[in-house]
Amino acid sequence: MTESARKFDNERASEYAVQSRIGLAGYDACHDLSACLLSAIIGAENDANILVVGAGGTAQEIIAASKLGAKWKFTAVDPSESMLQLSIDAVEKAGLTSRTRFHLGYLRELETIEKFDAAMLIGVIHHLNGINEKKKILSDIAAKLKPKAPFIMAGNRFPYASKPQFLKAWGELWRINGASPEEVESKQAKILKGADPIVSNEAAVKLLEESGFIEAEQFFSSLFWSAWLTQRTSHVS
Numbered sequence: 001m002t003e004s005a006r007k008f009d010n011e012r013a014s015e016y017a018v019q020s021r022i023g024l025a026g027y028d029a030c031h032d033l034s035a036c037l038l039s040a041i042i043g044a045e046n047d048a049n050i051l052v053v054g055a056g057g058t059a060q061e062i063i064a065a066s067k068l069g070a071k072w073k074f075t076a077v078d079p080s081e082s083m084l085q086l087s088i089d090a091v092e093k094a095g096l097t098s099r100t101r102f103h104l105g106y107l108r109e110l111e112t113i114e115k116f117d118a119a120m121l122i123g124v125i126h127h128l129n130g131i132n133e134k135k136k137i138l139s140d141i142a143a144k145l146k147p148k149a150p151f152i153m154a155g156n157r158f159p160y161a162s163k164p165q166f167l168k169a170w171g172e173l174w175r176i177n178g179a180s181p182e183e184v185e186s187k188q189a190k191i192l193k194g195a196d197p198i199v200s201n202e203a204a205v206k207l208l209e210e211s212g213f214i215e216a217e218q219f220f221s222s223l224f225w226s227a228w229l230t231q232r233t234s235h236v237s
Helices: 010-014 016-023 027-042 060-066 081-093 130-144 164-176 181-192 201-209
Strands: 048-053 072-078 100-104 118-122 150-156 213-222 225-232
Touching: 016 027, 016 081, 016 164, 016 181, 027 048, 027 060, 027 118, 027 150, 027 213, 027 225, 048 060, 048 130, 060 072, 060 081, 072 081, 081 100, 118 130, 130 150, 130 201, 164 181, 201 213, 201 225
Parallel strands: 048 072, 048 118, 072 100, 118 150
Antiparallel strands: 150 225, 213 225
């Protein structure tokens, strides 16, 4: 297991649903907009197989998208057993088990015959260390997609220390939700540990272009967090 996956142990997984919504202002809105964009491109009435990478946690990607595409099916991939189990539980509670396939492990280990119609990678990219690890997962996703298939990537960008006002405001998000200054410090330290955000919006677009995607557009921003819509190149090897 990589260090990025190892961070999401039982303790961190158990608090993920609550802490992610505090740590990211607009968490649900980002997922809803992602689903809406996929629906606008794929067509809510059409069949679609959607790949969700780093799907462990709330399964919000699946839950939001399922409300729009009644015929859509999902393949959820995550290397953390604790996080994937949360997703399995959330999907079962939402009545979506029959529409969802789960894979415990890495995307490169996922065996598929047909290419996917769309993919999402939300809240993962800043946990991967270095440009090569980021390119690897994006290239692996591109290889699983049909030509011109839509792809949504969301995660943190900007080195945290480069935006001190953002960093302080980020801490205030917990304080406004009742955390003490000591708790804020502890939560930020846990989140910042081992994180490697993309350095800029321009770097995110370049990263996507170098990994098999084109026409990237930013559609969501909340302090360090951002989300982009892009598409697989028309050429698939």
